[in-house]
Amino acid sequence: MMSDKLVTAFEAQKQACDLLGSPLTRDIVGFCCADFVANGPVANLVRGWQGDPLNDNVPLRLAGFVHHTALSGDASLNGFFASCDGAYHDSDRVTLETAMRDLFSREEKAARRFLRSAPQTNETARSAMLLLAFSEISKRFAMPLRLREMGASAGLNMFFDRFHYTLQTDNGTRDWGDKKSPLSLEATWRGTPPDLTDKIEVASRRGCDLFPVDISNADARLKLQSWIWGDMPERRARLLAALQIADTAPPQIDRADAAGWVAAQIMQRPVGEVTVLYHSIVWPYLDVSQRFAIESAFAQAGEDVRPDAPLVWLKMDGRELGTIARLSYRIWSGENGPQGEEVIIGPCHPHGVDLEIEAAF
Numbered sequence: 125m126m127s128d129k130l131v132t133a134f135e136a137q138k139q140a141c142d143l144l145g146s147p148l149t150r151d152i153v154g155f156c157c158a159d160f161v162a163n164g165p166v167a168n169l170v171r172g173w174q175g176d177p178l179n180d181n182v183p184l185r186l187a188g189f190v191h192h193t194a195l196s197g198d199a200s201l202n203g204f205f206a207s208c209d210g211a212y213h214d215s216d217r218v219t220l221e222t223a224m225r226d227l228f229s230r231e232e233k234a235a236r237r238f239l240r241s242a243p244q245t246n247e248t249a250r251s252a253m254l255l256l257a258f259s260e261i262s263k264r265f266a267m268p269l270r271l272r273e274m275g276a277s278a279g280l281n282m283f284f285d286r287f288h289y290t291l292q293t294d295n296g297t298r299d300w301g302d303k304k305s306p307l308s309l310e311a312t313w314r315g316t317p318p319d320l321t322d323k324i325e326v327a328s329r330r331g332c333d334l335f336p337v338d339i340s341n342a343d344a345r346l347k348l349q350s351w352i353w354g355d356m357p358e359r360r361a362r363l364l365a366a367l368q369i370a371d372t373a374p375p376q377i378d379r380a381d382a383a384g385w386v387a388a389q390i391m392q393r394p395v396g397e398v399t400v401l402y403h404s405i406v407w408p409y410l411d412v413s414q415r416f417a418i419e420s421a422f423a424q425a426g427e428d429v430r431p432d433a434p435l436v437w438l439k440m441d442g443r444e445l446g447t448i449a450r451l452s453y454r455i456w457s458g459e460n461g462p463q464g465e466e467v468i469i470g471p472c473h474p475h476g477v478d479l480e481i482e483a484a485f
């Protein structure tokens with residue numbers, strides 16, 4: 125039954141919030157669950173949800189709406205959110221619940237509109253994984269990278285070369301990038317990483333998404349912030365810093381299904397640039413026919429690669445949601461045949477916290 129599925133989705137999300145260290149989002153989701161069961165205004169909004177409430181992240185859509193309202197300046201809510209310079213304590217739960225009950229009764233129309241959008245966080249920490257592969261690709265070809273990202277969301281990871289990185293490795297700490305960058309990322313690379321090239325030249329940046337986030341639109345920007353849990357100030361600071369960088373030259377993100385877009389981007393490749401088609405945590409969202417279309421496009425493009433216009437397929441991805449993510453890439457250099465050659469770097473955290481380097485460099 126749909127109501128059982130919704131309760132399961134709420135309970136699973138509550139546990140995940142606890143595990144991931146967000147008591148505020150846990151209590152927002154907990155309230156939504158209780159209000160749903162008690163047939164309150166939340167039940168009015170999500171009863172009969174068309175789709176799978178777990179896959180569609182219904183609890184996080186509701187939590188996103190509450191956060192969005194706080195970020196928009198609602199005085200009954202913003203005091204609980206670190207993102208609005210407030211703070212949340214366990215003892216605030218009852219007052220928060222009263223404010224949310226009032227919100228969902230008062231703003232039913234706005235809530236319905238908000239619930240139509242799927243949560244998108246565009247996690248820039250993933251750049252701290254992708255960096256290793258971009259560096260290796262640059263070293264191999266000594267040509268600028270033509271970046272093409274499918275499932276790019278707001279396109280923030282396309283600016284990976286403008287971030288600063290502090291990487292803990294088995295051989296000590298490594299630094300990469302401009303120390304004055306507004307965005308400084310920290311990650312762990314276990315194993316023996318290769319030397320990183322000092323400079324990675326980017327020829328162009330372009331992405332696609334089914335639901336691209338237009339960072340020049342104030343509301344889309346606020347929504348992007350609202351998906352970050354309101355008591356996670358570091359993640360919020362990362363997002364704001366990445367937006368500041370992307371604002372200097374907003375990326376072109378086509379509203380397109382990756383299946384057709386990938387083929388269009390990789391078949392024609394400019395001479396003197398390496399075309400790098402890449403993605404992070406997108407593959408699990410594609411169905412069999414979309415995956416097949418992308419694999420076929422690479423198989424076809426791989427048959428006709430010249431050394432002056434190489435092609436790379438870079439993945440920081442898993443097969444299904446919740447399965448382990450892996451960093452790997454396949455290179456078609458024009459000299460290594462239609463299959464190209466695959467480099468499997470190793471498993472990594474889906475949010476970009478750490479990478480296990482298995483490849484020998």
Ligand SMILES: C[S@@+](CC[C@H](N)C(=O)[O-])C[C@H]1O[C@@H](n2cnc3c(N)ncnc32)[C@H](O)[C@@H]1O
Pocket residue numbers: 244245246247248250274275276277281332333334335380381382383403404405406409410414
């Ligand atoms: C988990 S998010 C990852 C976003 C970004 N790659 C990152 O690492 O932050 C998955 C993204 O894939 C997009 N997506 C899902 N299916 C897609 C498709 N068929 N074509 C293009 N984008 C798709 C979603 O809209 C969403 O922005």
